[in-house]
């Protein structure tokens with residue numbers, strides 16, 4: 001099995017390595033429109049050597065934003081600023097991806113640094129940001145103190161499915177080459193999947209097949225608007241970590257269904273359905289979600305992405321070599337070091353020097369290394 005720095009192909013797209021930038025919401029957009037912040041935020045991961053750069057959760061409907069600062073793709077005017085970003089990522093040899101999202105009952109939330117609690121009148125006074133009504137499979141609030149969402153009618157359900165399809169069409173026009181559907185962390189698709197948030201008695205709730213119907217319809221709508229040559233990913237929570245919630249066997253079963261509908265890779269995260277408190281069953285360690293990626297991969301034959309508390313290059317390389325996952329997604333480690341892929345490649349193979357770096361940086365860093373070695377100020381090349 002090949003390692004982290006070998007190419008990987010899905011449909012007509014080849015990633016130069018197995019490092020993906022996990023979607024990271026910046027809460028920095030106005031009216032869903034990307035700006036220079038998003039270009040720099042995502043652009044530096046492309047120059048930092050990642051094989052796949054995912055843009056953050058991007059709302060397919062205005063009411064499906066999580067916060068006032070979310071990116072959106074519910075209107076054609078969102079396309080051009082995103083295209084500039086996708087074009088830059090491609091120009092730097094990486095693949096641009098985008099995560100499509102609907103927050104459902106998690107809509108109208110404050111940004112993390114404003115408390116991650118529901119928007120209310122104080123936000124109107126402080127930031128001129130008003131709350132808006134949320135929709136969900138069932139009229140069950142996300143957590144204590146959260147407003148009760150309205151139960152989606154058949155017309156709402158169809159409108160959101162269509163919105164995912166329309167956003168996929170716009171993502172293609174914007175030049176993205178991978179779409180990921182946000183079906184984890186308690187967002188709308190996950191709300192339909194999990195019995196904790198879905199207590200409907202119609203064809204959209206109850207049995208596993210009924211709860212999976214919305215995810216499957218979203219997959220079909222996106223596939224119908226997204227070129228055959230381009231891959232489609234689903235981010236799933238491998239478990240809800242809660243009794244009565246989804247377990248990994250449900251996720252394996254769902255992944256098989258999604259695979260039959262043209263989904264190419266499963267991004268295996270966990271949790272998020274029932275409020276902000278960490279569930280008692282959830283214990284965190286380096287790579288604690290890797291077993292979900294491994295089990296989905298083994299039992300479905302679909303490629304997977306492993307994510308969550310990963311930072312060590314050798315550890316990540318082994319996950320790929322052991323066949324536990326096909327790609328590794330990093331978030332916080334990349335905020336700390338956007339050049340992590342370049343540094344990780346050097347750690348695994350010091351002899352490559354700065355070969356993989358953009359020439360504008362690598363030429364100088366190689367020259368400095370030679371001088372440092374000559375002066376006896378540093379032994380060998382690279383960072384120490």
Ligand SMILES: Cc1cc2nc3c(=O)[nH]c(=O)nc-3n(C[C@H](O)[C@H](O)[C@H](O)COP(=O)(O)O)c2cc1C
Pocket residue numbers: 022023024025026056057099182185235269307308309310329330331332333
């Ligand atoms: C700033 C930030 C924003 C995030 N936004 C999203 C998001 O938009 N979509 C998503 O699926 N996960 C989001 N996440 C979760 C990450 O993608 C990732 O799954 C999680 O942070 C675990 O990976 P890490 O340990 O490498 O940070 C976010 C995480 C961070 C730190």
